[in-house]
Amino acid sequence: MRPPGSRQLQDLLVSGGGVAAIRPAGQLSGAEAQESCDAEGRTVLPGLWDHHVHFTQWVIQQQRLDLSGADSADETLRLVASAAAQLSASQRLTGFGFRDGLWHQPPTLAALDAATGEVPTVLVSADLHCMWINSAAQRQFGAATDATGLLRETESFAVLQRLDAAAELTTADYRRAADVAAARGVVGVVDFENDDNTALWPQRVAAGVDALRVEVSTWPDTLERVIDRGLKTGDGLDSQGLITMGPLKVIVDGSLNTRTAWCWDPYPGLAADHPHRCGVEAVPIEELTRLLQRANGAGIGAAVHAIGDRANTEVIDTFAALGMTGRVEHAQLLRVEDVARFAPLGLEASVQPEHAMDDRDVADAYWPGRTDRAFALRSLHESGARLRLGSDAPVSALDPWAQIAAAVTRSRDGRAPWHPEQSIDVATALRASTRAGLDLREGGPADLILVDADPLTATGEQLRSMEVAATMLAGRFTHWKL
Numbered sequence: 001m002r003p004p005g006s007r008q009l010q011d012l013l014v015s016g017g018g019v020a021a022i023r024p025a026g027q028l029s030g031a032e033a034q035e036s037c038d039a040e041g042r043t044v045l046p047g048l049w050d051h052h053v054h055f056t057q058w059v060i061q062q063q064r065l066d067l068s069g070a071d072s073a074d075e076t077l078r079l080v081a082s083a084a085a086q087l088s089a090s091q092r093l094t095g096f097g098f099r100d101g102l103w104h105q106p107p108t109l110a111a112l113d114a115a116t117g118e119v120p121t122v123l124v125s126a127d128l129h130c131m132w133i134n135s136a137a138q139r140q141f142g143a144a145t146d147a148t149g150l151l152r153e154t155e156s157f158a159v160l161q162r163l164d165a166a167a168e169l170t171t172a173d174y175r176r177a178a179d180v181a182a183a184r185g186v187v188g189v190v191d192f193e194n195d196d197n198t199a200l201w202p203q204r205v206a207a208g209v210d211a212l213r214v215e216v217s218t219w220p221d222t223l224e225r226v227i228d229r230g231l232k233t234g235d236g237l238d239s240q241g242l243i244t245m246g247p248l249k250v251i252v253d254g255s256l257n258t259r260t261a262w263c264w265d266p267y268p269g270l271a272a273d274h275p276h277r278c279g280v281e282a283v284p285i286e287e288l289t290r291l292l293q294r295a296n297g298a299g300i301g302a303a304v305h306a307i308g309d310r311a312n313t314e315v316i317d318t319f320a321a322l323g324m325t326g327r328v329e330h331a332q333l334l335r336v337e338d339v340a341r342f343a344p345l346g347l348e349a350s351v352q353p354e355h356a357m358d359d360r361d362v363a364d365a366y367w368p369g370r371t372d373r374a375f376a377l378r379s380l381h382e383s384g385a386r387l388r389l390g391s392d393a394p395v396s397a398l399d400p401w402a403q404i405a406a407a408v409t410r411s412r413d414g415r416a417p418w419h420p421e422q423s424i425d426v427a428t429a430l431r432a433s434t435r436a437g438l439d440l441r442e443g444g445p446a447d448l449i450l451v452d453a454d455p456l457t458a459t460g461e462q463l464r465s466m467e468v469a470a471t472m473l474a475g476r477f478t479h480w481k482l
């Protein structure tokens with residue numbers, strides 16, 4: 001094997017879950033290794049992390065109708081109608097991934113009812129902030145929409161939570177999803193599922209879902225329970241050393257697609273008296289301040305969701321006022337002067353480059369004249385801010401190579417790069433997808449992967465479809481196809 005950017009072949013000795021020795025090829029004596037495998041000159045990298053996932057929702061999504069390829073209401077309805085035709089009224093059709101922001105024909109309840117009849121149908125949007133729900137499902141969930149058939153934000157989340165709770169996932173479903181991630185080179189995820197993560201993940205590991213390290217978040221509604229148990233960020237939660245306590249997650253605004261991301265400027269096309277012309281302040285800043293203070297005092301870090309530039313300003317102000325470091329999740333639209341505030345405050349920007357590819361057209365439409373400071377990865381990096389890449393799975397696929405490719409090329413599907421001046425180099429993108437940089441060190445954990453091509457010299461397409469030959473977690477293979 002060889003390190004990225006090097007032609008020098010190396011041998012690596014793994015022992016007790018850690019990297020025991022790294023030597024030029026041929027200099028480890030055969031006697032030192034009990035078992036050996038030939039990496040055939042592949043590139044070795046530290047295992048990758050996805051710094052923002054909703055793991056259970058991702059597991060659930062594997063079992064739902066994928067609507068992400070449809071770019072109109074008609075096409076979506078065609079897919080939905082043919083799936084509904086296979087089901088009876090006692091079953092339920094659930095789909096995901098639609099993006100109505102740019103449809104020429106807006107969604108209507110009548111059209112969805114016509115396509116689905118009596119089969120209860122719930123379609124969850126790509127950004128999870130709204131759903132298109134038919135009359136039969138509205139009766140089931142006690143929900144009521146207007147003529148669009150859309151539920152948004154809080155009302156949508158409430159139905160989504162009940163829908164997810166009814167999904168009846170098995171350990172095998174979780175294991176499969178973890179294995180799929182490991183096959184893409186993932187050794188760890190930060191899980192922002194809104195659930196009793198500190199209890200559930202150790203149980204999953206004990207049941208054999210052991211292909212990933214998981215840093216688990218807590219939410220405002222579980223914060224007091226976590227504090228009562230004396231848990232602090234960084235604490236280990238299971239006997240295998242895979243699960244650790246992560247940060248408190250707080251959501252301060254909405255999303256771009258639903259025009260609920262909280263911005264300094266109004267969204268185009270919304271009436272002057274629209275109550276949410278500039279988006280939504282989902283948690284009042286006083287409440288955010290109280291929560292962060294409470295968490296900080298108990299040794300728990302914070303990860304705060306902020307998408308619009310106003311939300312980001314307010315969140316950065318709050319961290320600054322409390323003298324607290326933490327992570328800003330998404331940081332999609334930033335005022336130029338706010339970019340420079342991340343590094344001095346020790347704030348990390350937890351970003352999802354593939355969202356820029358998913359949302360570039362919506363961003364052009366909803367943030368016109370402002371997209372030069374949207375998904376501003378290079379500005380953040382050059383300002384000294386630490387970047388962490390993630391997928392926000394299920395919003396995009398739990399595949400770090402898609403994020404790395406999007407960060408480096410700012411393009412997908414053969415389209416011209418979108419704001420290529422905000423691209424970052426491969427080494428930076430890779431580093432932002434690991435825990436401790438690109439170098440493997442003796443004494444460090446044996447979390448590593450072997451890839452077929454050297455990422456530092458790979459093309460954008462090669463990065464996106466990077467073949468991962470092996471993934472090792474704490475010295476054991478979680479993926480192997482050599």
Ligand SMILES: [Zn+2]
Pocket residue numbers: 052053054192392
């Ligand atoms: Zn998220």
